[in-house]
Amino acid sequence: MDKIRIGIVGYGNLGRGVQYASSQNPDTEIVAVFTRRDPASVKTVLPVKVEKYEDMKNYVGKIDVMILCGGSATDLPKQSAEVVSLFNIVDSFDTHAKIPEHFSAIDKAAKASAHVGAMSVGWDPGLFSLARIYFGASLADGNSYTFWGRGVSQGHSDAIRRIEGVEDARQYTVPVESALERVRKGENPELTTREKHTRECYVVAKEGADKARIEKEIKEMPNYFADYDTTVHFISKEELLRDHAGIPHGGLVLRSGKSAADNKFLMEFSLKLDSNPEFTSSVLVAYARAVYRLHKEGKTGAVTVFDIAPKYLSVLSEEEQRKQLL
Amino acid sequence: MDKIRIGIVGYGNLGRGVQYASSQNPDTEIVAVFTRRDPASVKTVLPVKVEKYEDMKNYVGKIDVMILCGGSATDLPKQSAEVVSLFNIVDSFDTHAKIPEHFSAIDKAAKASAHVGAMSVGWDPGLFSLARIYFGASLADGNSYTFWGRGVSQGHSDAIRRIEGVEDARQYTVPVESALERVRKGENPELTTREKHTRECYVVAKEGADKARIEKEIKEMPNYFADYDTTVHFISKEELLRDHAGIPHGGLVLRSGKSAADNKFLMEFSLKLDSNPEFTSSVLVAYARAVYRLHKEGKTGAVTVFDIAPKYLSVLSEEEQRKQLL
Numbered sequence: 106m107d108k109i110r111i112g113i114v115g116y117g118n119l120g121r122g123v124q125y126a127s128s129q130n131p132d133t134e135i136v137a138v139f140t141r142r143d144p145a146s147v148k149t150v151l152p153v154k155v156e157k158y159e160d161m162k163n164y165v166g167k168i169d170v171m172i173l174c175g176g177s178a179t180d181l182p183k184q185s186a187e188v189v190s191l192f193n194i195v196d197s198f199d200t201h202a203k204i205p206e207h208f209s210a211i212d213k214a215a216k217a218s219a220h221v222g223a224m225s226v227g228w229d230p231g232l233f234s235l236a237r238i239y240f241g242a243s244l245a246d247g248n249s250y251t252f253w254g255r256g257v258s259q260g261h262s263d264a265i266r267r268i269e270g271v272e273d274a275r276q277y278t279v280p281v282e283s284a285l286e287r288v289r290k291g292e293n294p295e296l297t298t299r300e301k302h303t304r305e306c307y308v309v310a311k312e313g314a315d316k317a318r319i320e321k322e323i324k325e326m327p328n329y330f331a332d333y334d335t336t337v338h339f340i341s342k343e344e345l346l347r348d349h350a351g352i353p354h355g356g357l358v359l360r361s362g363k364s365a366a367d368n369k370f371l372m373e374f375s376l377k378l379d380s381n382p383e384f385t386s387s388v389l390v391a392y393a394r395a396v397y398r399l400h401k402e403g404k405t406g407a408v409t410v411f412d413i414a415p416k417y418l419s420v421l422s423e424e425e426q427r428k429q430l431l
Numbered sequence: 432m433d434k435i436r437i438g439i440v441g442y443g444n445l446g447r448g449v450q451y452a453s454s455q456n457p458d459t460e461i462v463a464v465f466t467r468r469d470p471a472s473v474k475t476v477l478p479v480k481v482e483k484y485e486d487m488k489n490y491v492g493k494i495d496v497m498i499l500c501g502g503s504a505t506d507l508p509k510q511s512a513e514v515v516s517l518f519n520i521v522d523s524f525d526t527h528a529k530i531p532e533h534f535s536a537i538d539k540a541a542k543a544s545a546h547v548g549a550m551s552v553g554w555d556p557g558l559f560s561l562a563r564i565y566f567g568a569s570l571a572d573g574n575s576y577t578f579w580g581r582g583v584s585q586g587h588s589d590a591i592r593r594i595e596g597v598e599d600a601r602q603y604t605v606p607v608e609s610a611l612e613r614v615r616k617g618e619n620p621e622l623t624t625r626e627k628h629t630r631e632c633y634v635v636a637k638e639g640a641d642k643a644r645i646e647k648e649i650k651e652m653p654n655y656f657a658d659y660d661t662t663v664h665f666i667s668k669e670e671l672l673r674d675h676a677g678i679p680h681g682g683l684v685l686r687s688g689k690s691a692a693d694n695k696f697l698m699e700f701s702l703k704l705d706s707n708p709e710f711t712s713s714v715l716v717a718y719a720r721a722v723y724r725l726h727k728e729g730k731t732g733a734v735t736v737f738d739i740a741p742k743y744l745s746v747l748s749e750e751e752q753r754k755q756l757l
Binding site for chain 1: 451561
């Protein structure tokens, strides 16, 4: 079998995850990792060549799809359009407000270079977006809900770490069970931010720091915590490392509605993930397969999960899909 | 807005459901119902023209998509290929073993007449098939499970009704909670038929019938009940009408697996449906929209849910989809 030749751009948690995920998908192989750091300083979880970001141009014709593993804040807005000029790409862009402009930038560069650029792939955006579109289409008269967690929010953990006197911190986003139950009962509630999620913070304070002040600063932090019921637990560094080392996440998409004859329906999709980046990477690799196939068919331009028929994702042939999965 | 003009072929529970669902989707309208019965004898739930099956040829050019609401045993194997020679179609064919030949028959007739024929649409096959393909692709190293129920199985209810001395009956398929829990815990169990579902039967016996014999005949019936833990409750006709008048159904698709770094993942999709046919119909109408759009783009031939990108299902424009749902 001709393997799908994948390159990884950026080597953090997501890049490591793509390497792991590719090892579980025998129709793919990782050709090289590209980094802005000194390649010699990058330790990979499985053996692979590490190259400078600038040298990816030497891999044109040797890599079918680049998976972009940088962040949405500063990396992807620059890299996605840049890399799609040379290769097909998949990225996990998740800055919601900037999706239209990111789409346009990739679309333009991808069409000019006859590549396919799949953006906002992962679980949210990604599989949760799929649940939202399929659920909405299947049940016209209803309400959709997305809950996140229980899981670690990197952004909120970082925000706590920036507070004076904090040595380390981990923040969990937790769906409110009673709100979930109201949705499941078909009440179609209007839920405020505070009613849907709570925030649990585990904080290691520096020696002699004022814990009361730290707790107050966390709970009153605008955007991040002020709109939520937030609990703060001070723990030791040892406890943090022992009990909060993982990066679990997950969540639920629900849609509740009814027929014109007033019969009720509930649709629910949920994920429980021990590792957020490793699952996201696993989805990225499936979409690399899709992008590879779409490009072979002559497709060009930007695409999202909405534009890609499910058949392109599966390693099975179309006949096998109909036989085994339909 | 130009409405998508839909015809309904066959007017039972599913046909009624399509009428209801179309009323919730303002971009669609039902032009006519086609029946093999005497049109004058068909009472529709909403006002609509009822025509003879043979007269559908007069509607060429006046109907964009025919939704076939007949049964998989005898109606669809004949009708799907026949109707797709004149119109685009959507059917809910669910005889699993015969999917390849049904696909070939539709594909041949649809290509010859330049139509699109979407088959096996609904929730299983349909949305559950989508869960199986997306879950499998997203998580290469794992096991998938499908559970059905709690819900009424028409086929099993009919089988009980054919037993001597039975006046009426309703059979519920029920997932075994402990089996579900083992899957959710990530045990990846091998589950036998008996371990996954139980069967609950509510039976109205005829005056003076031998209930012990009826119960024994049910429990020992091959294929239908012999392989399951089956409970039989004898109830009055009044109780059956009062407590078991609905046609609820639902179920779950789960996939449990792990990353190459041994982190565990659980994906779960579930449906709880007060009316099985009304929900199926609602999905059929969404796929009629997709078929209409695919045909406009020049697509021809047989398709399943695996071949259709999610964007075709949503009433929203692609820009709105990315903005509101991605």
